[in-house]
Amino acid sequence: MELTASAPRKKVVVFDYGFGNVRSAERALAHVGAEVEITRDFDRAMNAEGLLVPGVGAFAACMAGLKEARGDWLVGRRLAGGRPVMGICVGMQILFGRGIEHGVETEGLDEWPGTVGPLKADVVPHMGWNTVEAAGDSLLFAGLPADARYYFVHSYAVHDWELEVGNPHLAAPKVTWATHGERFVAAVENGPLWATQFHPEKSGDAGAQLLTNWINTL
Template sequence: MTNTSKPTVTVLDYGAGNVRSVVRALEAAGARVVLSRREKDVLGADGLVVPGVGAFKAVMDGLKEVDAPRMIGRRVAGGRPVLGICVGLQIFFDKGVEHGVKAAGMGEWPGVVERLKADVVPHMGWNTISAPEGSVLFHGIENERFYFVHSYAVQEWNFDQNNESMVPPQVTWSDHGGPFIAAVENGPLSATQFHPEKSAEAGLQLLRNWIGSLPVTGRLDESEGE
């Protein structure tokens, strides 16, 4: 018998590393979780998490191999929640530039992923964030620190905030050699540059906040997964 009391979350399985810790953190935060690339799991879950570690182009190539951009696009177009983590945030911007290699992203948000302008790179360790008022992800944890591991980030936000026909995304910032985007909340699509699953209690609370915002359907059976 399917337990529908908990939201269902699919962690997208496309070859990214560190996915087991993401699965465990989501379970600890109160979700029923499967690790899968199957379309019915990706589209049927209450929430989808897109993890990402490594180079921008490699992550995009891995996503394309499992037809993830199309499935993610369908979820976003249908108002179905998606959460990106680390490079899983970066791929939603226009493009990434690493070691002179340019690669197209999914283009949900304008911006370019570039090397941090800091004396020490990678940016590795705990850092503060500056979240906007009304943030769902950071509710109650606005003053906490989160764990970052990255050398590249989006350092400018060029979204047209004057377009009255749409609600502008909420952007959270951090700083390492200069300001960079630490998180974005944009309707059904949210993402963090840091790793919630490595951010102790603050990270778990962020995942609880996101899970608590999911519309629960219970459509994904617990027996389905990898």
């Protein structure tokens, strides 16, 4: 699923704060036609057309790494200016108000209210392919069939969507769900801020289409 040769190459920064599969994300974005740079340079990340924030590991460690790299300021400033940001996996989770792991509570970026907590299922982590219940009129999942499957690797999730109205200056949130033992938030689209709990860079053709959809909005 590649952009046409005539389409302008959008500049995307994969933010390298030490807690993400940056090379996989770089390859996936380049595959669908983006001009990709891996960096933690604040100004370069601020000025890119799109910013992708990956994340793997523990919520608290990711937040510490993000703050050390000034990523919390970066995300906030980009969103204040209406500049697109996309979070993946724990990069999505840290956008919420707080995370609780092993009884330890850590403050997130609080772009959306909500708590990331343990996933209650017979088998944890949730590792492998799963379908989603895409939000109506979703741009992120445009052109993708309802039975498309995406690759998940996580033991924690957001179980309740708490933002009812949201910022009146932003598009109304579109929330996509998935189920593994219990229902959880699988993706969110909210103005310039998009995020997925699954890994689009590891989700084959479906993930490539999804990343293409994001790039086409930049």
